[in-house]
Amino acid sequence: MQELKTKATTLIIGIGNIGRNDDGLGWDFVEKIEEMQLPHIACEYRYQLQIEDAQLVSQYETVFFADASHQALDNGFEIKECSLVDHYYFTSHSQSPETILYLAKELYQKEPIAYTIAIAGNDWDFENKLSEIAKENLDKALQGFEKWVNCSTENNKSAILL
Amino acid sequence: MSRKITIDPITRVEGHGRVTIHLDDYGQVKDSFFHIVEFRGFERFIQGHPYWEAPVFVQRLCGICPVSHHLAASKAIDQIAGIDPKDLSPTATKLRRLMHYGQVFQSHALHFFYLASPDLLFGFDAPVDKRNIVAVASEHRDLAIKGITMRRFGQEIIKAVAGKRIHGILTVPGGVHKTITETERDYFLDGNNIESIDTMIEWTKEVINFMKGYHEKNRKQLDEFAFFPSGHLGMVNDQGELDLYDGKLRAKDFEGNIILNDISTDSYQEYFAEAVANWSYMKFPYLKNIGREKGWNRVGPMARLNVCDRIPTPLAEKERQFYLDFSGHKIINSTMYYHWARLIEMLYCAEEIKLLLNDPDLLSGELVRQGKPRNKGIGIIEAPRGTLTHHYEVDDKGMITRCNLIVSTTHNNDAMNEAVKWVAQHVISRHGNITDGMLNQVEVAIRAYDPCLSCATQALGQMSLTAELYNHKAELIDARTKN
Numbered sequence: 218m219q220e221l222k223t224k225a226t227t228l229i230i231g232i233g234n235i236g237r238n239d240d241g242l243g244w245d246f247v248e249k250i251e252e253m254q255l256p257h258i259a260c261e262y263r264y265q266l267q268i269e270d271a272q273l274v275s276q277y278e279t280v281f282f283a284d285a286s287h288q289a290l291d292n293g294f295e296i297k298e299c300s301l302v303d304h305y306y307f308t309s310h311s312q313s314p315e316t317i318l319y320l321a322k323e324l325y326q327k328e329p330i331a332y333t334i335a336i337a338g339n340d341w342d343f344e345n346k347l348s349e350i351a352k353e354n355l356d357k358a359l360q361g362f363e364k365w366v367n368c369s370t371e372n373n374k375s376a377i378l379l
Numbered sequence: 380m381s382r383k384i385t386i387d388p389i390t391r392v393e394g395h396g397r398v399t400i401h402l403d404d405y406g407q408v409k410d411s412f413f414h415i416v417e418f419r420g421f422e423r424f425i426q427g428h429p430y431w432e433a434p435v436f437v438q439r440l441c442g443i444c445p446v447s448h449h450l451a452a453s454k455a456i457d458q459i460a461g462i463d464p465k466d467l468s469p470t471a472t473k474l475r476r477l478m479h480y481g482q483v484f485q486s487h488a489l490h491f492f493y494l495a496s497p498d499l500l501f502g503f504d505a506p507v508d509k510r511n512i513v514a515v516a517s518e519h520r521d522l523a524i525k526g527i528t529m530r531r532f533g534q535e536i537i538k539a540v541a542g543k544r545i546h547g548i549l550t551v552p553g554g555v556h557k558t559i560t561e562t563e564r565d566y567f568l569d570g571n572n573i574e575s576i577d578t579m580i581e582w583t584k585e586v587i588n589f590m591k592g593y594h595e596k597n598r599k600q601l602d603e604f605a606f607f608p609s610g611h612l613g614m615v616n617d618q619g620e621l622d623l624y625d626g627k628l629r630a631k632d633f634e635g636n637i638i639l640n641d642i643s644t645d646s647y648q649e650y651f652a653e654a655v656a657n658w659s660y661m662k663f664p665y666l667k668n669i670g671r672e673k674g675w676n677r678v679g680p681m682a683r684l685n686v687c688d689r690i691p692t693p694l695a696e697k698e699r700q701f702y703l704d705f706s707g708h709k710i711i712n713s714t715m716y717y718h719w720a721r722l723i724e725m726l727y728c729a730e731e732i733k734l735l736l737n738d739p740d741l742l743s744g745e746l747v748r749q750g751k752p753r754n755k756g757i758g759i760i761e762a763p764r765g766t767l768t769h770h771y772e773v774d775d776k777g778m779i780t781r782c783n784l785i786v787s788t789t790h791n792n793d794a795m796n797e798a799v800k801w802v803a804q805h806v807i808s809r810h811g812n813i814t815d816g817m818l819n820q821v822e823v824a825i826r827a828y829d830p831c832l833s834c835a836t837q838a839l840g841q842m843s844l845t846a847e848l849y850n851h852k853a854e855l856i857d858a859r860t861k862n
Contacts, residue, residue: 323516
């Protein structure tokens with residue numbers, strides 16, 4: 218239960234379906250981060266973001282949304298700043314990171330610094346394994362994230378990500 | 380010139396559907412259909428798998444009500460392991476019930492606050508930018524926060540007993556694989572980490588009071604909108620009380636006459652058949668003795684409150700009595716009363732959760748029992764959306780040879796089509812033009828049933844919902860797609 222954990226200031230949410238090969242990149246990214254046992258970082262896994270995740274992200278200073286990308290990306294991954302947007306997807310099953318941030322501000326008056334981590338994949342079949350390209354891209358994304366963690370100032374951190 | 384309107388996708392429902400409305404030469408509604416065109420598959424996928432996989436496998440039908448499929452399949456698989464519901468240990472039964480009440484509580488909260496509340500707060504024909512939870516969050520912040528917190532409370536109950544909020548596992552054939560700890564139990568009672576169960580009860584009463592106030596101001600609309608006669612089906616216990624986990628099946632017609640008299644769930648095949656239509660993957664269950672045309676029944680909260688004699692918890696029963704006062708304690712056939720009934724069921728679930736959390740059997744006791752294996756098992760529960768049937772047959776090695784699922788939403792298939800027809804005839808036929816607001820009223824009528832279209836067809840992939848308008852020559856002349 219989230220509330221019983223040691224207080225973390227950064228949250229990483231892995232989004233995707235590990236039963237669809239490279240769609241599991243978001244979860245695999247978070248799993249690797251958990252293995253590093255980094256202080257002050259909490260991890261969550263989601264098939265899709267849902268409205269109640271607004272309450273969750275409101276409890277953190279910084280939030281990362283890690284997900285697989287269908288598009289090829291320079292360096293195999295991309296980390297971008299994520300800003301809140303007043304937008305609603307037609308089903309309750311799935312909401313965007315931007316909408317979750319909007320709801321966090323509207324409902325809980327919290328506006329965490331947020332980033333999306335897109336990791337490129339290319340195999341979406343019904344199996345539970347990453348393609349070779351996805352594995353390479355995952356390693357690159359982890360290295361990029363580690364640099365961010367080891368950076369001492371917020372300005373430098375932003376520079377690394379962007 | 381005659382025309383055909385299509386609404387696609389139907390918004391704020393679980394899954395994807397499509398509505399077509401056919402107009403005649405004079406612009407009057409000639410016919411209407413609620414199409415479900417997703418692929419149905421799980422009944423076939425599960426064949427050849429060992430029986431004990433079923434409760435884990437079939438809950439992947441849905442991300443909203445996996446607990447319902449987990450428990451219905453488990454009740455069936457218990458029988459294949461030789462254990463009937465009454466033979467399950469008290470600890471196993473109570474843990475399953477706790478999970479089920481948590482599931483219904485969170486599912487009803489999701490529907491009322493996230494999906495239905497914009498219709499009530501902003502009007503049936505409100506502009507598109509108002510018809511979502513984001514607008515509710517902006518203009519009714521306290522209500523939105525309560526909705527999110529209540530949904531999360533139910534999800535945390537599921538997580539405590541099953542390990543995960545979605546697709547967790549509690550059951551094994553003949554029982555459960557774990558209890559909960561005192562710390563996990565106290566998490567829901569003491570209010571130190573999350574709002575307590577007492578707060579959930581109070582908040583649910585507040586939301587019911589909101590609904591009563593809404594009813595007072597809008598009674599004519601609630602009474603008349605998508606009103607039509609039908610049968611009503613639900614489960615009751617031996618005392619005739621509402622029971623969501625186990626009991627007998629009872630149905631009443633639109634006037635309250637008994638048409639299915641407390642039959643054993645094991646004999647459902649003697650009484651129910653399923654029809655098909657060439658314009659939808661979703662089947663049409665009906666009572667054999669009444670026939671296809673008039674033998675279909677509504678299921679879910681309104682139907683359950685119509686068929687039961689009482690609710691076994693005091694606060695919810697008091698609210699049911701107040702709710703029935705408006706119909707003179709007769710059967711309610713007005714679609715929009717589903718919303719009110721859903722809230723009363725939330726209160727019932729919250730009361731039951733509180734009782735169970737204070738029951739020492741949750742913390743320790745016998746987990747699993749074994750019996751003489753059988754080749755058939757039938758599990759029926761009342762899922763959030765209505766009566767849910769899982770039926771499995773296995774060979775002597777325990778491999779599944781046959782599976783039949785009658786998912787709650789399929790029982791409401793005819794009702795949703797009737798609701799669409801009502802709106803088409805009463806709202807769209809009456810006007811020379813067709814507005815977004817009118818089309819939204821079609822969705823309002825469907826949404827009241829809280830359909831889970833993915834469950835109902837065991838969907839693969841994704842389909843958006845379209846509204847199409849056809850002329851008398853069956854030519855598409857207009858379409859609106861929502862995605």
